Amino acid sequence: MFSTTVTDTGQITLPEEIREHLKLVSGSRVEFVIDEDGQVKIFPLNVPVETLSGILHQPGKEAATLEDMESAISEGANIPILA
Numbered sequence: 902m903f904s905t906t907v908t909d910t911g912q913i914t915l916p917e918e919i920r921e922h923l924k925l926v927s928g929s930r931v932e933f934v935i936d937e938d939g940q941v942k943i944f945p946l947n948v949p950v951e952t953l954s955g956i957l958h959q960p961g962k963e964a965a966t967l968e969d970m971e972s973a974i975s976e977g978a979n980i981p982i983l984a
Contacts, residue, residue, distance in 0.1 A: 903916040903919055904916075924945060924947075930946040931945055
């Protein structure tokens with residue numbers, strides 16, 4: 902476990918091990934999320950899109966077709982689909 906100190910202005914320095922694990926460099930952006938259990942999670946926002954491949958996969962759930970996606974977008978935007 903790692904710890905740090907909050908300054909008078911609310912700033913913290915992330916420990917080197919955390920920065921390396923999240924692949925953060927100077928200028929990197931992060932997002933803080935409070936989950937349903939009240940735990941705070943930190944997510945790097947400069948993640949290459951390739952590393953996100955498969956994160957939404959749900960075993961046993963059938964993949965949507967392009968037609969399914971176009972239909973859902975059309976319904977959400979209330980626009981007709983052009984054939």
